Amino acid sequence: MTEHPAGYLFAYFTSATEADGEQVRFALSAGRNPLEWKALNGGRPVLHSSVGEQGVRDPFLLRAAGLPRETARFYLLATDLCIARRNPATAWEDCIREGSRSIVIWESTDLVSWAGPRLVKVAPPDAGNAWAPEAAYDAASGTYLLYWASTLQPRSADPAARAYHRIFCSNTTDFRTFTPARVWIDRGWSVIDSTVVEADGHFYRFSKDELSADSSSPDAKFITAERSNSLDSAHYSVIATGIGKNGLVHGEGPIIIRGPGPDSWFLFIDEFGLRRYTAFTCDSLASATWTPVAAVMPPGASHGSMLALTAEEYTQLERLADR
DSSP states (O other), rough: OOOOOOOEEEEEEEOOOSSSSBBBEEEETTTTEEEEEEEEEGGGGGGGOOOSSOOEEEEEEEEEOOTTOOOOOOOEEEEEEEEEGGTTHHHHHHHHHHHOOOEEEESSSSSSSSEEEEEEEEOOOOEEEESSEEEEEEEETHHHHHHHEEEEOOOOEEEEEOOOOEEEEEEEEESOOOOOOEEOOOOSSEEEEEEEEEETTEEEEEEEOSSSSSSOOTTTEEEEEESSSSTOOOOOOOEEEETTTTTTTEEEEEEEOOOSTTTTTTEEEETTOOOOEEEEEOOTTTTTTOEEOOOBTTOOOOOEEEEEOHHHHHHHHHHTTTT
């Protein structure tokens, strides 16, 4: 349901420096306007992780496709990670080398009551982590394509070999059993935070480029957009690089949603460590030009996702707004 949304639900986390920051929070859009948000549940977490590292980041909302074995109508996937519980001096290096290879999953029939959390191991044995899991339904295979970022340690003794993030993927029909992980994006340097949307017979993929930002790679630390006719293709065509340079210092955690208008798209990019989520718009996903627009986001909202809602779903969630 994306053609005529009554509103949008935003799932996000805040910060490891805040109490309960690495848990799932929800916000609801101001009607059909995805540029203005009100935090639900008084801004407090709606979901807490009691499994794995007992903290979650990068929550991703997904409407179920209605496959025969499914009982859920919605899934929420998240990174199994709690930076606050780690040594501050080495936290990021530690979780990349020896972090969780699992993701955290909740299921719901109404977006209000959630079953879970449960932990599912998806990354291969030589991976150091499993970050920012997302999924998209692939009608061609009748499965969901789950994808996430993992760092692999070098298998070669060559001193020039180094660890870097690749985007891995796997297939599932029920988010309980998964095919073996395989590489989906490998550019020879770190790429993280991929997100995909289907439109006009194409799949559009947005990812963060993690090259070091210097004069030789001016589009690093921003977003790359690509397109393919097949979701799980290993060969997407580049549409644009450096998306966000016209308004941000750097950016990650892209969220792409169709707006309420007939030719309206919004891209939200997390300017991590600074303003957090900021918004851009264009009238076609095939465009290389995204224009910054003003948005009122929940305080501290970090890497998350947005889900288009029916009128009934929007009304149900409004009841949480004043708690």
